[in-house]
Amino acid sequence: MLGRKSNPNIPDGYVDLGISEPKVVPVKIVKQTDKYIEVKPIVANWKEQLSKIEQCPQRQDSVTDQMIDLYYIANKLGFYDAADYIKRTFTD
Numbered sequence: 001m002l003g004r005k006s007n008p009n010i011p012d013g014y015v016d017l018g019i020s021e022p023k024v025v026p027v028k029i030v031k032q033t034d035k036y037i038e039v040k041p042i043v044a045n046w047k048e049q050l051s052k053i054e055q056c057p058q059r060q061d062s063v064t065d066q067m068i069d070l071y072y073i074a075n076k077l078g079f080y081d082a083a084d085y086i087k088r089t090f091t092d
Helices: 046-051 061-074 080-091
Strands: 014-016 027-032 034-040
Touching: 046 080
Parallel strands: none
Antiparallel strands: 014 034, 027 034
């Protein structure tokens, strides 16, 4: 569980910045003191984010133009490998 350490003096949800090895996890800082930082994990849920966008009308521009725009959307949603493929295929 994020923030739980073997030291019983550190409450759940807190990370002692001076003890643990760094672990790369996307988090949002909820509360910070001199010794402790409370963090909340950021869950990459692209389906949830995408469901917040209303349906757009059909576009009438070229497939290449649509794919270039899709490159930016893929990057924004974290699909970096797919975005790189789109960029290589449709812009080079």
